Amino acid sequence: MTKEKWGQLRQRLLKTVGQNNYKTWIEPLEFQAANDGIATFEVPTNFMGNYVSQNFADLILHELKSENPEICRLNFAVSAKGSPRVATAPQAANTPGQPDARTRTGNGNAMNTAPLDKRFTFDNFVVGKPNELAHAAARRVAEGGPVTFNPLFLYGGVGLGKTHLMHAIAHELQERRPDLNVLYLSAEQFMYRFVQALRDRKMMDFKEIFRSVDVLMVDDVQFIAGKDSTQEEFFHTFNALVDQNKQIIISADRAPGEIKDLEDRVKSRLQCGLVVDLHPTDYELRLGILQSKVEVQRANYPDLQVEDGVLEFLAHRISTNVRVLEGALTRLFAFASLVGREINLELTQDCLSDVLRASERKITVEEIQRKVSDHYNIRLSDMIGPKRLRSYARPRQVAMYLSKHMTSRSLPEIGRRFGGRDHTTVMHGVRRIEELKQQDGQIAEDLELLRRALEA
Ligand SMILES: Nc1ncnc2c1ncn2[C@@H]1O[C@H](COP(=O)(O)OP(=O)(O)OP(=O)(O)O)[C@@H](O)[C@H]1O
Numbered sequence: 306m307t308k309e310k311w312g313q314l315r316q317r318l319l320k321t322v323g324q325n326n327y328k329t330w331i332e333p334l335e336f337q338a339a340n341d342g343i344a345t346f347e348v349p350t351n352f353m354g355n356y357v358s359q360n361f362a363d364l365i366l367h368e369l370k371s372e373n374p375e376i377c378r379l380n381f382a383v384s385a386k387g388s389p390r391v392a393t394a395p396q397a398a399n400t401p402g403q404p405d406a407r408t409r410t411g412n413g414n415a416m417n418t419a420p421l422d423k424r425f426t427f428d429n430f431v432v433g434k435p436n437e438l439a440h441a442a443a444r445r446v447a448e449g450g451p452v453t454f455n456p457l458f459l460y461g462g463v464g465l466g467k468t469h470l471m472h473a474i475a476h477e478l479q480e481r482r483p484d485l486n487v488l489y490l491s492a493e494q495f496m497y498r499f500v501q502a503l504r505d506r507k508m509m510d511f512k513e514i515f516r517s518v519d520v521l522m523v524d525d526v527q528f529i530a531g532k533d534s535t536q537e538e539f540f541h542t543f544n545a546l547v548d549q550n551k552q553i554i555i556s557a558d559r560a561p562g563e564i565k566d567l568e569d570r571v572k573s574r575l576q577c578g579l580v581v582d583l584h585p586t587d588y589e590l591r592l593g594i595l596q597s598k599v600e601v602q603r604a605n606y607p608d609l610q611v612e613d614g615v616l617e618f619l620a621h622r623i624s625t626n627v628r629v630l631e632g633a634l635t636r637l638f639a640f641a642s643l644v645g646r647e648i649n650l651e652l653t654q655d656c657l658s659d660v661l662r663a664s665e666r667k668i669t670v671e672e673i674q675r676k677v678s679d680h681y682n683i684r685l686s687d688m689i690g691p692k693r694l695r696s697y698a699r700p701r702q703v704a705m706y707l708s709k710h711m712t713s714r715s716l717p718e719i720g721r722r723f724g725g726r727d728h729t730t731v732m733h734g735v736r737r738i739e740e741l742k743q744q745d746g747q748i749a750e751d752l753e754l755l756r757r758a759l760e761a
Contacts, residue, residue, distance in 0.1 A: 433590030461583030
């Protein structure tokens with residue numbers, strides 16, 4: 306393998322990954338060497354190395370193997386050259402430290418932004434596997450350096466920390482780049498301002514304010530779905546800022562492509578930067594968050610002790626979202642302080658019995674069948690019935706797969722609920738989806754979406 310050969314191979318990747326991904330992630334990789342089956346690339350940042358390794362490693366390996374079948378692993382080494390090279394998506398970057406001539410100083414702008422929560426800082430954000438990529442991307446944008454991905458689109462289920470990260474970016478930018486004009490608001494506020502400007506015939510002012518920010522942050526963008534004029538205005542604002550190479554950060558409860566009633570052109574704009582997902586929390590992350598939030602509670606209740614095992618118990622039992630977890634802890638401290646008792650397992654079960662019961666909610670096979678048939682737009686009776694057409698069989702297999710993984714039902718029990726099918730049919734269906742999940746991005750996306758909807 307030589308650098309020249311890599312130059313040729315990566316052209317093939319351009320076709321597979323598309324222009325935007327190619328420019329952002331593949332082009333900046335500098336091939337160094339291939340030794341002992343390991344191909345080493347130099348990357349401008351750790352973040353880029355991680356992202357490429359998680360998302361494009363298989364494709365890159367596939368191309369490299371066509372040249373040198375011995376290559377079986379990739380290694381990404383951060384460039385020692387210092388300043389990161391900027392991937393050019395979609396415009397050339399600003400030079401850090403040299404604000405654009407149009408930049409207005411300070412944070413005060415004529416538009417009322419949503420107030421930032423002082424607690425939502427990077428220091429208070431606990432990082433684990435499910436949110437590490439979102440956190441790294443947010444940190445990167447918060448440096449206020451060259452615009453590498455525009456927009457940064459953060460999405461995830463309820464209470465997983467999207468707003469926290471957005472505020473953390475805004476706080477950090479205020480600190481590092483006080484010269485930048487940062488505007489944070491919810492999509493609802495965007496719409497409200499827009500409607501107000503229309504009503505007061507102040508559209509020119511509205512446009513002027515939104516087009517003169519350096520960083521625009523819009524939270525919960527799914528809110529503008531179905532609101533045609535607001536979407537239209539948002540689209541123009543978005544384009545104007547991207548044209549000026551101003552950073553845009555968006556959050557939503559789902560991926561751009563999954564937001565119903567959002568115009569295709571808006572979806573496609575939202576997808577053209579970096580889209581990162583905050584995954585549902587795992588046990589370790591929940592425990593980490595609880596430990597960090599206990600410290601906060603201790604400031605209010607310095608005399609209260611938490612017995613060993615309580616946090617582990619909560620992290621196990623409350624897996625819905627971080628907001629619920631946080632609320633449970635606040636309640637626990639308040640309750641313990643009122644009754645003058647130590648926080649132990651018994652008190653926790655007494656005080657939080659309703660929260661714990663709610664978290665025990667069991668997902669049923671019937672619920673899964675309903676959700677899956679809605680998702681694929683087929684009738685429930687066709688999903689359960691005998692028809693073997695692919696358009697029914699695939700959703701049926703998806704529902705079998707989810708039933709196997711999200712309920713405690715055995716294969717024969719699942720079979721019975723699918724029109725009395727044999728357990729081997731269920732097993733075959735589950736295996737088929739397991740295979741497809743690896744090969745077919747659409748199936749993987751459907752599964753993730755359905756799992757989230759069922760867990761919500
Ligand atoms: N990783 C984390 N570390 C510390 N706190 C967290 C973390 N994730 C979420 N939280 C806390 O959970 C609460 C809910 O988070 P946040 O409001 O950011 O969620 P969200 O994803 O914006 O939810 P929604 O979709 O409801 O707007 C906040 O108090 C936040 O500080």
